[in-house]
Amino acid sequence: VTGAGKSYFIREVTGNSEVEVSDDLHSCTSKVQPYSFKYEGAKITLVDTPGFNDTNRSDTEVLQEIVDWTSEAYRKDQLLTGIIYLHPITHTRMEGSALKNLRMLQSLCGQEVLGNVFLTTTQWSNVNPAEAELRENRLLNQEFWGGLIEKGATLERFRGTRESGFELINKLMSKTPKPLDIQDQIVRQNMTLPETNAGKCVNEELIAQEKKFKGQLKSLEKQLREAIKAGDGEMNQILVAEQARALEKLENAAAEQKLLQGLHTAKMEEREAEKKERQGDIKKGDRRVIAVAIKDIAFGAHMTSVFTSYKARGRLIFDIHNREEFESDTFEITINHEPNMPPDIRVCADTSKRKETLKGMFDEGIGHINYIILDGVHYWCRHGTPIGVGGQEFLIFSKGQF
Ligand SMILES: Nc1nc2c(ncn2[C@@H]2O[C@H](COP(=O)(O)OP(=O)(O)OP(=O)(O)O)[C@@H](O)[C@H]2O)c(=O)[nH]1
Ligand SMILES: [Mg+2]
Structure with a gap:
């Protein structure tokens, strides 16, 4: 109080x-x-x-x-x-x-x-x-x-x-x-203020006030008409002043209701935006690929005649058209190589232009597959040609059924 x-x-x-x-x-x-x-x-x-x-x-x-x-x-x-x-x-x-x-x-x-x-x-x-x-x-x-x-x-x-x-x-x-x-x-x-019990309490109060002031205005109008008819100037003045006060209170109550409703709308919009962002993230997540610079692969690729996997560095790319993402931080990945796949599975990377440096792991031909496992998900190397960004070339590993 x-x-x-x-x-x-x-x-x-x-x-x-x-x-x-x-x-x-x-x-x-x-x-x-x-x-x-x-x-x-x-x-x-x-x-x-x-x-x-x-x-x-x-x-x-x-x-x-x-x-x-x-x-x-x-x-x-x-x-x-x-x-x-x-x-x-x-x-x-x-x-x-x-x-x-x-x-x-x-x-x-x-x-x-x-x-x-x-x-x-x-x-x-x-x-x-x-x-x-x-x-x-x-x-x-x-x-x-x-x-x-x-x-x-x-x-x-x-x-x-x-x-x-x-x-x-x-x-x-x-x-x-x-x-x-x-x-x-x-x-x-995670309620909005007007959704809470306290918010509802304020709102009910405002509705009651609105009703009360509307009622007052109606009765004042009637009294005013009578005062005019009776030619009572003094009464007329008092009533007009009272009318103005009631009107102001009514307007205040309406403005407050609007404020309360505004808080609700603002919060709902915020929630909607968050939801969209989350959905966007999920979609982004589905689209995400791992880009590995060919220069980082080159050395290991030579070794795959000896090993079936080796470590390199790659980066997560959400949008293949976003060039900045190719600049983002790299992290260690393991590139796996399976040379003995059934013959209907083709090698993913067409590295024909780079035969010299990518010999071995990314050899062209039937029955070769290169992949990275990240968070338990397989990313397969399936881009035909390496993509060039900022003077570097990258191989792209992406999700989905091979
Ligand atoms: N004698 C006496 N005076 C009191 C007591 N409590 C409050 N007062 C007086 O009442 C007046 C209001 O007190 P506040 O403490 O400012 O009241 P409040 O509840 O904080 O009011 P708001 O902050 O405006 O909501 C002041 O002049 C106080 O001195 C009391 O227990 N005894
Ligand atoms: Mg106080």
């Missing part, structure tokens, strides 16, 4: 004066920020977050900020031990925004993690104790915190002091760290 005292809590507990606490009604923390400190020999990290219903930013932006940080942490195998949800006891009622925050909390965490969630009231010193307790009791209603507490969350109080903060931290330290639903959905299930 924005302004509940998240940053205040962290500043008290860590003793870090750099934690920015707001001094007015405007939202203060805009980035997710971890603060670490030593406590009884353990390193503890408290993570400050912006709150929803931020006065400067939309819920979608705040959610994106939280999602970015939590997914990064999850990728680094850093799990959260607990969540301290702060709610100011100064709030007299459970407003719509507070209910929305609870839904967000639930959709971000998921059921499994509720056992590690502390529903905590703050700012007790700002309210008369009897009244504060009354409010706390009201928070226990089924539709507020009651439901979450039934599912494992705990009711806590932060009294504004360091000790009180440490009490909460002590309680949390015995908990087992668990992944949040949002982390699992974004990282492991």
